[in-house]
Amino acid sequence: MAMNNTQKIEIELNGEPYAIEVDSSLEQLLIAIGKGIESAENSSPRRFGAVAVELNAEIVSQDQFSQTQLNDGDKVEVVTLVGGG
Amino acid sequence: MSIDTPIESNPNSESADAIPKVAPLQIGSHTLNSRLILGSGKYDSFETMRDSIDASGCDCVTLAVRREKLNDSSARNILDFLDHDRLTLLPNTAGCYDAVTAVRCARMGRAILEGLDNPGQNWVKLEVLGNSRTLLPDPFELLKATELLVKDGFEVLCYSNDDPVVARRLKDAGAASVMPAGSPIGSGLGISNMNNQRIILGELKREDPDYPVILDAGVGTASDAAIAMQLGFDAVLLNSAVAHAEKPIKMSSAMRLAVVAGKLAFEAGRMGKSTYGSASSPELGVISSRNTPDS
Numbered sequence: 001m002a003m004n005n006t007q008k009i010e011i012e013l014n015g016e017p018y019a020i021e022v023d024s025s026l027e028q029l030l031i032a033i034g035k036g037i038e039s040a041e042n043s044s045p046r047r048f049g050a051v052a053v054e055l056n057a058e059i060v061s062q063d064q065f066s067q068t069q070l071n072d073g074d075k076v077e078v079v080t081l082v083g084g085g
Numbered sequence: 086m087s088i089d090t091p092i093e094s095n096p097n098s099e100s101a102d103a104i105p106k107v108a109p110l111q112i113g114s115h116t117l118n119s120r121l122i123l124g125s126g127k128y129d130s131f132e133t134m135r136d137s138i139d140a141s142g143c144d145c146v147t148l149a150v151r152r153e154k155l156n157d158s159s160a161r162n163i164l165d166f167l168d169h170d171r172l173t174l175l176p177n178t179a180g181c182y183d184a185v186t187a188v189r190c191a192r193m194g195r196a197i198l199e200g201l202d203n204p205g206q207n208w209v210k211l212e213v214l215g216n217s218r219t220l221l222p223d224p225f226e227l228l229k230a231t232e233l234l235v236k237d238g239f240e241v242l243c244y245s246n247d248d249p250v251v252a253r254r255l256k257d258a259g260a261a262s263v264m265p266a267g268s269p270i271g272s273g274l275g276i277s278n279m280n281n282q283r284i285i286l287g288e289l290k291r292e293d294p295d296y297p298v299i300l301d302a303g304v305g306t307a308s309d310a311a312i313a314m315q316l317g318f319d320a321v322l323l324n325s326a327v328a329h330a331e332k333p334i335k336m337s338s339a340m341r342l343a344v345v346a347g348k349l350a351f352e353a354g355r356m357g358k359s360t361y362g363s364a365s366s367p368e369l370g371v372i373s374s375r376n377t378p379d380s
Binding site: 050062081083084 | 124125126127128134147148149150151152153155156157162163164174176177179189192193194195196197199200201270271302322323324325
């Protein structure tokens, strides 16, 4: 298999298969699915909006997204708040 | 009885038109000014939800944790319609059927609220269901999840069966509040086992009168909420009764008044019941002399 920068791994994202480039971080995944907020003010806590992320059933805090590398077969959950009782 | 010595003063004598105030409610580290906790689900629109929350006067709203829809940036976010700088959000674990999933769900809710810097990040409405038709809790998984979440530092508000033994076990496991179901979620049947609720209140508050016990689920209309508060519940948590009313905003106002009315009635102490009548007008001085016997 030729190594090039289009090589992909497959993860499970919210229960569905999802292909992403090797060496992607959680931050890159969130930006790819439209959950990264480009903010001019560089104040960080809400950069990803109202989401929580679980990697293989463990919560990853938002300040760890950029340092968390994804591996083939990882199970990722990206959740938010919805109406409920 | 002497009519010259009043035993209580009128706390609202200067504002006859205002809704009377009741004492704030303490649940764990949270202080709520309203005795009504409103769910945010099932509304026809986010606008109706927002206006119903405003009309309710509540300061705590429940929310569910769900998977993000991918590649759907057009979807409106409920948080844009919730004043989450003012409201304390209470994430739930609705839809979980086992302790492990419920704990994961609670941690996800906490992580989201941490990102929002909302004070609700340290508590959770724990719901662990046992049956998808009745939506009644699985008490065994519920207790297990309570123990795990308490150990993890959560203030746990347990949606419980209306079973006094289960309620006691949840309190002993460290639940910040036990919230027995009046009847199944979304059923609108009100309180189906009044005596169990009385026993739960009596047992959980014995030697601990400030322990918060909340009626959660089953409320159908304002009188149900008032009855719950009259029984001695500290608050009422409801969603469908407002969201599925013909006019949700008006029903929300009714609920606001009902919990206050019920709380005041509880504090006032109801009169005794009697099988026979007791005239409110004096018998002395009646103008006619009666000549027919009681039939």
